[in-house]
Amino acid sequence: MSEQNSTISFENTAIAFAHKSNGELKKAHFLFSSMGKPWLVNLGLKITPVAIKLHLPFTKTVIRKTIFQQFVGGETLEETAKVADKLEAYNVKVILDYGVEGKEGEENFNHARDEFIKVIDYAATQANIPFISIKVTGFARFSLLEKIDASMHSLEGTLMKRYLRAVMLLSTDEKKEWHLVRLRMLHVCAEADKKNIGVLVDAEETWIQDPVDALTLLMIDTFNKRKAVVFNTLQLYRHDRLQFLKDSYTAAVERNFILGAKLVRGAYMDKERARAAAMNYPSPIQPNKEACDKDYNEAVAFCIDHLDKIFVIVASHNEYSNLYTTQLLDKKHLPHNHPHVHFSQLYGMSDNITFNLAKSGCSVSKYLPFGPIKDVIPYLMRRAQENSSVAGQTGRELNLITKEMERRSNSTIQG
Template identity: 25%
Template sequence: MAIRRGVSNLFSKSIWCSSYKGLVNNAIFSRDKTTKAALSIDGEQQHRAVSNILDLEGGEATFSGITSKELLKTLLMLQMVSFEPVVDLSIKTLTSPLMQSPLFRAPLHHVVKRTTYSHFCAGEDVADASATLERLWQLGLRGVFYYGMEDAVDNASCDKNFTVFLQVINQSSKLPPDSVSFGCVKISAICPIQLLEHVSSLLRWQHKNKEFKLPWNEKGLPILAAESPTHSVQTMPEPLTKEEEHDWTLAHQRLWKLCRACEIQGMPLVVDAEYMSLQPAIDTIVYAAMLEFNKGCPPVVYGTFQAYLKDTKPRLSLALKGASEHGISLGVKLVRGAYITRETAVAASYNVPSPIHPSIQETHRCYDECAAIMLEEVANGKGSLLVGTHNVNSGKAAASKLDALGLSRSDPRVQFAQLMGMADVLSLGLAQAGFRVNKFLAFGPVSEAISFLVRRAEENRGMLGNTLLDRRCIRKELQRRFQQLIRI
């Protein structure tokens, strides 16, 4: 997984401005002209038109300003990422018990910082991430700060993480207007993880036993669908203790303060999805925040749905129905999912089928269907969607659907997002076509970002095609330059 900053990352800080600024700024399309063109054609013709608009193979223009040596190094590093044994070894190393030893951990952190960390993370603190975001903004791309801390164990760590999240939100006011599209928070960083697990167990028990009452959860949107697994609760869990009820209230207060800060800044707050063992509790607190802050449109609070789970589409349908009944706008971030290994292992420990779709094709289908559903909601003025995808086909499908519905490509209710270091060619292609595109900029000390890096490694192991387009474009550009050199 060795990936050097400025080499494997197509948005290297030393290259970004000179390579792309003019390209992106000159490529934004007039909305009126684009809408008329999109609505004048149908089905297959429209798909071809959007595919042509998303020029993801324009290597000469895309890679102008990047030397052939840098491109060659980038290609070699991306090739290594796509080599499964290297990814497997990286995961084993980062999760090895040897990481507990300072003698092993210190040199490994040094190596990780110069390689994988530099590729997927924007820096160690808010200042580093802000510098990265300002470069993105000059390229016509927006950013989302993503503090990589998670799994808090007590209120002290929750308060520490909350302070950083709030600092990040407030930092947006010091950056170019509209360059930061969203705030971002992980509930496991502002609520003790043991409490989230306990609350989730109680919610699953209530789902199995409708007469079971939870006084602290009397109103809200539906959390679990008929397809949602409940095998983890075989007997009634103990009720929350007074201390846990107090901590649950504190978690709500932390999220409320972050929502209020985002509301003041005029930007939404995205709440990440996490492990299935925590997700019911996360959804509960997120939906409660939606009831408070999403009374207008666009919404302030976005929840996240992971399309690799079998119950995602039914849960999305329930959430939309509940939002309609409560008269609020549903904000949705749609992703494929990042916990494949963990969820499969947990299901195996209970000797039950995995909650994840049995094939990547079914995950793709679920993702695209959920995206289409939400885009129609947006067109009807009832929701907002953040299309979080590294998959080119899904990106094109969402772009095509957006045009077919007559939505503006600059409409803030529909945005696209990719992680820093992943699907960079897709990011540029969407931005050049006039869509609103974000890069999630993970930041934090190396020691605190290991879990995030492991998930990125697992994603690359499970979806090796994520780098295929970038590698093909680089090869094509290197070949073009070589042929040009020969002619000279």
């Protein structure tokens, strides 16, 4: 049994990697060493999608035994179940993500909806899978979201007023199309409500985010009256998200719902800055890392101060932000496993945070994508890019893995 410990150390590699064999540690060490070489990552980013498309021999085998195995649960739910069971043994929960992206067309959108529902039904049979993750772009045309967002930006008023007006400005065919999008979202959330599974709605690029926010808040208002079913994702690398969190909380009080809020730093920084510069509009991104960290930690503090109306998921690879959350709970004499507080990190990264939080008694999960290799390539490319570009990320992972390998080697010698 884990027990609350206010003095959490993210340096304890024995706890962090207890779930990994010596062979698995060596493979992880090789992979992060490779991702520490930007030229090699850039080469891989160019070659891999082409190799997959051309069905080149051994491509899938190499990917499966390296980056896929590190960051993905499996190609099917059955394969992923083995990983989930392994994590459960260490008191780590799972956020399941059907990781297929970028397939448009009504048939594909309906298939994605059905897959999300299938994942919900499966999660409901597993004690350690409290959440699933979805993307609205999984069942909505990107250009339609873009059009609604552009209309919303040209209008005045609250988010919901701008959203409703923007939808009214759509053509008759587009209104029918958007109605189908809303129905897909409604079906997924209704199934989650029935099966007592949380739905985490991923954040998107800023130029389609407003309709995603509006649709998600409509679902939150519908399903979160008694419990948190639907969660919106707030990217705090945006300079307007702290205020958006506070506005969402005001709506929760006025409309009497529980605000589900997943706090992340963000995933589209380079793309966002490049587009803002190319199209000559103010960048939506924080001016520097310090500003992002400040807003993130303020958002955490705001949520902990309002747990009566907010269920917060601290989805962060930043050690201080996770530690800060536990310190805020300690100050309020609240348990680390408070029912409205959850922590999460990506599968394959920051095991030192996840497993030490679990040992402390925190409710913590791994974000675990699954799907056919060819379909999760976009996700894998982002992980490779992130580990290559985020300052210190790869080095941190490597240092911890090396430390644990040395600890085990010394233990064997002494033994």
